[in-house]
Amino acid sequence: MATADQIKMLIHSHFEDDEDRFNTIVLQLAAYEAQNGHKALARDIRDIIDNSKKKVSKRKVIPFNKDLSDMILVEDSIYKLSNLVVSQDIKEKIKRIIVENKQREKLEKFGLNSRRKILIAGPPGTGKTLTASVLANELNLPICTIMVDKLITKFMGETSVKLRQIFENVKEVPGVYLFDEFDAIGAERSMDNDVGEMRRILNSFLQFIEQDDSNSLIVAATNNPKMLDQALFRRFDDVLHYKLPERDQIKSLILNRLSQYLSSKLDIEKIVDVAKTLSHSEITKACNDAIKELILNDLDSINTALMERMLQERKEAYMPSGGN
Structure with a gap:
C-alpha cells in the first residue's frame, strides 16, 4: 500500500494542479507495489496513466491550407498554468487573458472584446513559447506555431500573400497562433538594413492583425523588443515583459x-x-x-x-x- 508520505504528496500535487509531479508519484507507487509482489495492481496503475496520456495527446484534425503545411506546426498542448514559473504579476496577467477568453460571450454582450492579441518580449528561455502552450491548453485550443523564418526565406516576394492565407486560417480554425521570432516580421521600418519587401510584409501584418476579429488568440514572441516597429505595440491587447x-x-x-x-x-x-x-x-x-x-x-x-x-x-x- 502507499506510504503516508506518498499519499500526502499525491494530495498536494493534485490541489497544486501539478500534473507532472502527480504522474511521477503515481508511477513511483506502481513500482513500489511491483516490488512488494502486487504486479497486477502495478500494471493496472501504469495502464491508467498510459491511457490518460493517450487521451490528452490525441491530435485534433485541423483543416489547414495545404500550401501552409510546412510553415505551421500544429500540436495539442499538455501544459497547465502550474507548469509556468514566472513572476506573480505576469501570472496574474495570464490568468486575466484566460478568464476573459473563457467568458468572451459575456464581455461581448457589453460591447467589449477579450484580450486575444498578445505580445511577449524577453530573453531566450524565459517561458514565452511555453506561455502560448499554456494558453492553448487552458482554453482547449490547438497551439499553431508559425515558422516565421521559413515564411520569410522561402516566400520572399510573396510573403504578404502567405500572411493573408495564415490570417484566413486564424479566422476559420480557432487556435492559439504563435508567431515566434517575431522580430523577423516586426522590425522597425526605418532601420538602415530594411528593404522595401520587408516594409510591405510589416505593413501587411499590421493591416491583418488590426482587421482580425476571429475567436483565435494571436501571440507574438520576441527576444528583441527594441527592434520592433512602434506601430506594432498599439495593435496588441496586452504586452508581457519576461525577465x-x-x-x-x-x-x-x-x-x-x-x-x-x-x-x-x-x-x-x-x-x-x-x-x-x-x-x-x-x-x-x-x-x-x-x-x-x-x-x-x-x-x-x-x-x-x-x-x-x-x-x-x-x-x-x-x-x-x-x-x-
Missing part, C-alpha cells in the same frame, strides 16, 4: 523538478546563487542533466555538488573558461 528568473522562481524551478531526487542535506540557497543569470530553460536542462547523472551512476540522491556542477556547465556553454 530572467529571480531567486524565488529559481528555487521553485529546481524544487518542482527535483523534489523526489534531492538530498536532505542539499544547500538550496547555494544552488540558487550558482543558477543566477541562467534562464528558466537552462535551469530546467541542468535539472534534467542532474537526474541523468543520478540514474546512470546509481546515486541515491542529487547533492549540492552535483547540482552546482550541472548549472556551471550550462553557464560555461555561454562563457567558456578563459574567454572574454
Whole structure:
C-alpha cells in the first residue's frame, strides 16, 4: 500500500494542479507495489496513466491550407498554468487573458472584446513559447506555431500573400497562433538594413492583425523588443515583459523538478546563487542533466555538488573558461 508520505504528496500535487509531479508519484507507487509482489495492481496503475496520456495527446484534425503545411506546426498542448514559473504579476496577467477568453460571450454582450492579441518580449528561455502552450491548453485550443523564418526565406516576394492565407486560417480554425521570432516580421521600418519587401510584409501584418476579429488568440514572441516597429505595440491587447528568473522562481524551478531526487542535506540557497543569470530553460536542462547523472551512476540522491556542477556547465556553454 502507499506510504503516508506518498499519499500526502499525491494530495498536494493534485490541489497544486501539478500534473507532472502527480504522474511521477503515481508511477513511483506502481513500482513500489511491483516490488512488494502486487504486479497486477502495478500494471493496472501504469495502464491508467498510459491511457490518460493517450487521451490528452490525441491530435485534433485541423483543416489547414495545404500550401501552409510546412510553415505551421500544429500540436495539442499538455501544459497547465502550474507548469509556468514566472513572476506573480505576469501570472496574474495570464490568468486575466484566460478568464476573459473563457467568458468572451459575456464581455461581448457589453460591447467589449477579450484580450486575444498578445505580445511577449524577453530573453531566450524565459517561458514565452511555453506561455502560448499554456494558453492553448487552458482554453482547449490547438497551439499553431508559425515558422516565421521559413515564411520569410522561402516566400520572399510573396510573403504578404502567405500572411493573408495564415490570417484566413486564424479566422476559420480557432487556435492559439504563435508567431515566434517575431522580430523577423516586426522590425522597425526605418532601420538602415530594411528593404522595401520587408516594409510591405510589416505593413501587411499590421493591416491583418488590426482587421482580425476571429475567436483565435494571436501571440507574438520576441527576444528583441527594441527592434520592433512602434506601430506594432498599439495593435496588441496586452504586452508581457519576461525577465530572467529571480531567486524565488529559481528555487521553485529546481524544487518542482527535483523534489523526489534531492538530498536532505542539499544547500538550496547555494544552488540558487550558482543558477543566477541562467534562464528558466537552462535551469530546467541542468535539472534534467542532474537526474541523468543520478540514474546512470546509481546515486541515491542529487547533492549540492552535483547540482552546482550541472548549472556551471550550462553557464560555461555561454562563457567558456578563459574567454572574454
